[in-house]
Amino acid sequence: MKLAAIQRRMARAVMTPLTRDERMRPNAPGGGSMRAEAAKFIKPNDRLTSFERLEIYNRQYWFRVLSGFAEDFPGLRAVLGERKFDAVSKAYLIDCPSESFTLRNLGARLEGWLRKHTAMLGDRAALAVDMARLEWADIDAFDGLAEPGLKQADLAKADPSKLRLKVQPYIHLLDLRYPVDDLLIEVRKDMDELNVASNAFSERQKKKRVRQVAALKPAEIFLCVHRVDEEVYFRRLEREEYAILAAIAAGKTLAKALDTAWTGTKISPADQRAHVQQWFQTWSSLGWFCHIDKNSKK
Numbered sequence: 504m505k506l507a508a509i510q511r512r513m514a515r516a517v518m519t520p521l522t523r524d525e526r527m528r529p530n531a532p533g534g535g536s537m538r539a540e541a542a543k544f545i546k547p548n549d550r551l552t553s554f555e556r557l558e559i560y561n562r563q564y565w566f567r568v569l570s571g572f573a574e575d576f577p578g579l580r581a582v583l584g585e586r587k588f589d590a591v592s593k594a595y596l597i598d599c600p601s602e603s604f605t606l607r608n609l610g611a612r613l614e615g616w617l618r619k620h621t622a623m624l625g626d627r628a629a630l631a632v633d634m635a636r637l638e639w640a641d642i643d644a645f646d647g648l649a650e651p652g653l654k655q656a657d658l659a660k661a662d663p664s665k666l667r668l669k670v671q672p673y674i675h676l677l678d679l680r681y682p683v684d685d686l687l688i689e690v691r692k693d694m695d696e697l698n699v700a701s702n703a704f705s706e707r708q709k710k711k712r713v714r715q716v717a718a719l720k721p722a723e724i725f726l727c728v729h730r731v732d733e734e735v736y737f738r739r740l741e742r743e744e745y746a747i748l749a750a751i752a753a754g755k756t757l758a759k760a761l762d763t764a765w766t767g768t769k770i771s772p773a774d775q776r777a778h779v780q781q782w783f784q785t786w787s788s789l790g791w792f793c794h795i796d797k798n799s800k801k
Contacts, residue, residue: 509544516540516557517564520597525565527558568596571606575642576613577694578634578687581713582627591623607646610639630717634683637737640675640728641687644735647673652790666757668792675728676740676749680721684737686712731789743768744782748791 515532531540541553580588599612621628725745727738743764750760
């Protein structure tokens with residue numbers, strides 16, 4: 504058997520879901536005996552059978568990916584509760600197994616998966632999706648690609664009717680229904696301050712806070728997840744501010760992006776220019792724009 508074929512068979516076996524009691528399944532992927540499958544590419548030794556040796560890798564794979572997933576999504580775990588989060592984690596990772604060399608990408612497909620499986624989320628589905636979106640944005644913003652930023656002087660020279668900007672690849676613009684940014688900060692603070700003596704009290708406080716947020720009437724919240732000096736920050740945006748940035752990210756010219764901001768706005772025409780100037784000053788100082796695409800014809 505060639506090395507590539509052995510690697511494929513090994514990967515399929517190792518990534519096979521565990522049984523309820525966290526042991527290796529007796530049946531191989533596609534049918535047949537897992538013991539017979541293991542014997543085809545793993546030798547037994549004087550202590551363990553081929554199946555037992557393979558089971559070690561199978562269990563360690565699942566323990567590691569589930570642990571990594573839980574570490575990446577403490578906010579979602581707080582929203583769903585331990586038991587439901589465990590069920591969601593296993594179902595998601597079976598449907599969307601790791602395809603990367605790094606565990607960092609485990610949650611890349613989580614938002615789309617959750618939207619298709621809202622029945623598993625109960626009456627907190629919308630809150631859970633918001634939290635998952637925020638936590639993935641936080642992961643991606645931390646080490647996502649960054650390009651050389653533009654300065655405010657570069658923008659001042661350009662013709663707004665023709666200018667096209669590009670938002671930094673690591674930035675995520677989120678339209679949310681719940682204040683999950685505040686909730687996630689609180690959850691993380693509890694985790695940082697956790698000790699044995701305060702564990703039970705902390706859990707009660709966390710559950711109480713989640714119930715309070717879940718009980719809120721959904722409302723528009725606009726958020727930018729970005730980074731400064733290798734630290735990730737959550738910045739609330741005004742509706743008009745978000746509209747401009749989202750339009751720019753979608754490839755609109757600066758002029759068209761500005762036009763999108765004022766539909767239904769409460770900002771008076773006299774104050775709109777000042778708001779735009781202030782926003783662009785802030786965005787430029789934070790390096791949110793990375794280059795001008797002069798050849799784009801969108």
